[in-house]
Amino acid sequence: MSFVENLIDQVARATGLGDNTRKFVGVLASFIFSQSDGFKGFQKLFQKAGLGGIFESWLSGSPNMRDIDGGQIQNALGERNLGAIAEKAGVPKTLIGSAIASALPLLVRSMTAGGVVPNGIPASLAGLAGNVDWGKGTIAQLRNNRKRGSLWRWILPILALLALAYCGWHMRGKSPPVGTPAAATAPVASTDGTAQSVGAPTFAFQHSGGKVDVSGTLATTAEKFQLLDALKSTFGDDRLNARLDVDASVKPASWLDRLKGMLPSLKAEGLKFAFSGDAVKLDTSALPEAERIAVSSLFQKQLPTIKVEGLFDxxxxxxxxxxxxxxxxxxxxxxxxxxxxxxxxxxxxxxxxxxxxxxxxxxxxxxxxxxxxxxxxxxxxxxxxxxxxxxxxxxxxxxxxxxxxxxxxxxxxxxxxxxxxxxxxxxxxxxxxxxxxxxxxxxxx
Incomplete structure (x- = not known):
């Protein structure tokens, strides 16, 4: 899978944008390099918003990628820019902040692979969105919006006065209706999150035929890249086949840091294990007895709060x-x-x-x-x-x-x-x- 296709696949799973992911990635990449100083100018937007440390954590080579939310994205880019990106990418404005928050760390990490800051938009990304105009056309559009807004500032008060006059005439001589307004009696859904179901983080590992296959679902992009970086460091990028999804409804993985520390001791050919929430199923049946004992002892010692099934004892x-x-x-x-x-x-x-x-x-x-x-x-x-x-x-x-x-x-x-x-x-x-x-x-x- 090419660099671009792999990136699009990751962003699609992180954002849930489906077929529109390709255009969204192209528009977002185009916006990054529309700044006066290109990529560095885009980075300065986050530095000015006090988010420079978060942005730097996304650069290739940074060990711990940090999360960002839609509100922080809006603080860095501004509401107008978000609206422009949403319009050009065909993404609802209500979703654009969270979509960029999920996709941007992936995009920045991919574009800075090898520790090099790009001077211009990669050709493979430039073609995804077509010709996107971030210059005069956008400014003219904003001016038109201001003119329309100025016109409505005159019209709306007049309409309001006419409406009040009509209501006064229409209600003259009539008693007000009896009863409670519908809005007061309609049930209100809880917004505190207590009724929402929270998923369990998962991670499956299999070392077979000289290759390491992993899959699963984690809560954040930061967790995903922390684990991927640890896996690549331990086994090598060329031996790793990874498919990790990000789902904001999933709980943080309590075992993630422990697992990263255990990886250098988990190189035995034939080893399998799978985390689901706060439990893990271990399969050492393909290993020699000495390695079965060592791996089982490691899981038992390093994961004291995790229920471990399949220990060889x-x-x-x-x-x-x-x-x-x-x-x-x-x-x-x-x-x-x-x-x-x-x-x-x-x-x-x-x-x-x-x-x-x-x-x-x-x-x-x-x-x-x-x-x-x-x-x-x-x-x-x-x-x-x-x-x-x-x-x-x-x-x-x-x-x-x-x-x-x-x-x-x-x-x-x-x-x-x-x-x-x-x-x-x-x-x-x-x-x-x-x-x-x-x-x-x-x-x-």
């Missing part, structure tokens, strides 16, 4: 491998391979651990009748012993409560904290301390 695999009639000892051997994570320094179980808790609960419920399991909390030796002891007790209780919530009878569980008294790793290393921060299970007599 040795304990979960061991639980799934239990054969009918498994013993209590076999049960705890499987449970002790699971990894339950908490928010740093607290006993809050991360959302990404919910699926593991459910698997553990199902396994405990399926154990022989009378089996009782102790949930033990353990910490590393960082900090004072009393704090570690308390934290270990709180985490053990949190897991036991979560298991009860997942269906395990409370009389089959006990919770106990051990602090840092039972290390299984070397507390002088990060890997050892990570191993010591754990939940362990034992069969009670």
């Amino acid at each position: 040795r304990g979960v695999q061991a639980i799934k491998g239990l054969k009918a009639g498994y013993s209590a000892t076999e049960l705890t051997a499987a449970l002790n391979q699971t990894t339950v994570r908490f928010d740093t320094g607290s006993a809050n179980i991360t959302r990404s651990s919910e699926a593991i808790i459910q698997q553990a609960a199902d396994a405990i419920e399926g154990a022989p009748a009378g089996t009782r399991v102790e949930v033990g909390g353990h910490t590393d030796n960082q900090g004072d012993a009393a704090s570690n002891q308390l934290l270990s007790e709180q985490r053990a209780r949190a897991v036991a409560d979560a298991l009860i919530g997942a269906g395990v009878p409370s009389d089959r569980l006990a919770a106990r904290g051990f602090g840092s008294n039972r290390p299984i790793g070397d507390n002088s290393t990060e890997a050892g301390r990570a191993a010591n921060r754990r939940i362990a299970y034992e069969v009670l007599p």
Whole structure:
């Protein structure tokens, strides 16, 4: 797809202008270079309106593109210019501000590719709108409008006086109508947005055959380009096939910054995942076991507030491998391979651990009748012993409560904290301390 066709496709999805997008892009590009100093003159309009920083964020190479709204566009360009653009592009005046706000960041980023500010309108864009006159014709039109406005300033008061005289004559001798005006009784739709549905941001990723395919819908153009820039930086523009839409009714992606930071560690061939709102489905089935564990651990650690489905966990695999009639000892051997994570320094179980808790609960419920399991909390030796002891007790209780919530009878569980008294790793290393921060299970007599 050519530069222009790709740009038109992106603007069409951002603005919803459909078949009229091509002309709209051409008119907007033509207006940019109609300024006395071309592109730089257009940029000065935003600088004068105090929006220079936003405009600069759209230039190619800027890491974080910032949003702009229709009101800010009007402040920078002026109502008359917006009206002229709307008329020449065939876009309703009520929509022109928001349409430019959605399209302009895309247009500026595309035209400054490679970090070069264009001296004139690219030939590929100039032909989209045909011959657009931003000079004398426009000024003459404004003058004509002023003349018509001046004429109406004389006519309207006369018409108003005639109307009042007619109404006075017509109503003479009549009683005013009884009842409430229709406007007072007509229902008024809420404008506070509470009744409007808000969509969920989505993002699907697939790495296959040396290519990375991504698709989805984000709330803003800024979010879209932040993610695209991170993807291109990680995988290369030539290996990336992206189709990302922008929809203002969609919520901001809470996971976007975390995902951008994770991308350099997500280069495994065969990896798939898909975000939908505050949940993600992970598919590591095509990866070697070591990579499955590493990727799953990364998702679980970096997305603590996101519900992660499809995590590869040795304990979960061991639980799934239990054969009918498994013993209590076999049960705890499987449970002790699971990894339950908490928010740093607290006993809050991360959302990404919910699926593991459910698997553990199902396994405990399926154990022989009378089996009782102790949930033990353990910490590393960082900090004072009393704090570690308390934290270990709180985490053990949190897991036991979560298991009860997942269906395990409370009389089959006990919770106990051990602090840092039972290390299984070397507390002088990060890997050892990570191993010591754990939940362990034992069969009670």
